[in-house]
Amino acid sequence: MPLVGSNPIDDGIQLTQQSNGLITLIVRDKSLSQVLALIAQTQKLNIVAANDIDALISITLRDVPIEDALTAILSVANYTWVKRNDIILITSLTEASNLPADVQGRQIHVYDLDFASATLVSETVKNFLSPIGKVSIGASSPTNNRLTQERI
Numbered sequence: 001m002p003l004v005g006s007n008p009i010d011d012g013i014q015l016t017q018q019s020n021g022l023i024t025l026i027v028r029d030k031s032l033s034q035v036l037a038l039i040a041q042t043q044k045l046n047i048v049a050a051n052d053i054d055a056l057i058s059i060t061l062r063d064v065p066i067e068d069a070l071t072a073i074l075s076v077a078n079y080t081w082v083k084r085n086d087i088i089l090i091t092s093l094t095e096a097s098n099l100p101a102d103v104q105g106r107q108i109h110v111y112d113l114d115f116a117s118a119t120l121v122s123e124t125v126k127n128f129l130s131p132i133g134k135v136s137i138g139a140s141s142p143t144n145n146r147l148t149q150e151r152i
Helices: 032-043 066-075 118-128
Strands: 013-017 023-031 046-049 056-064 079-084 087-092
Touching: 013 032, 023 032, 023 066, 032 046, 032 056, 032 066, 056 066, 066 079
Parallel strands: 046 087
Antiparallel strands: 013 023, 023 056, 079 087
């Protein structure tokens, strides 16, 4: 049964947009490409997929921002997205590492450490990285006076 105010484009897909910008999306056994096409059309978004997206999904999202909905929909099928200018680029997590860093939405941060070991801090930082995130360290050397500060 369709939701009140819903826009059932196809059997198995229902999308409702609230006046506050939140959406409700109910999908039953539809391909990811069909769901993305519906979202692009109804939300007036420019969506580009990196390859053929045929994963079947079933989801129920109620009163969520479109960004959270995209993240949830894509992550269950092992895809990721990034918004660049006014275009949403979608790629699989395995292929995302082949894209340029700015397209992936990656950011590079360098932290100078005082009174902390970069090796120990890097172990903690790894817990907060995205699936394609990386951490590298610059450790001090007791034999080289030029390498006295550590960075992560």
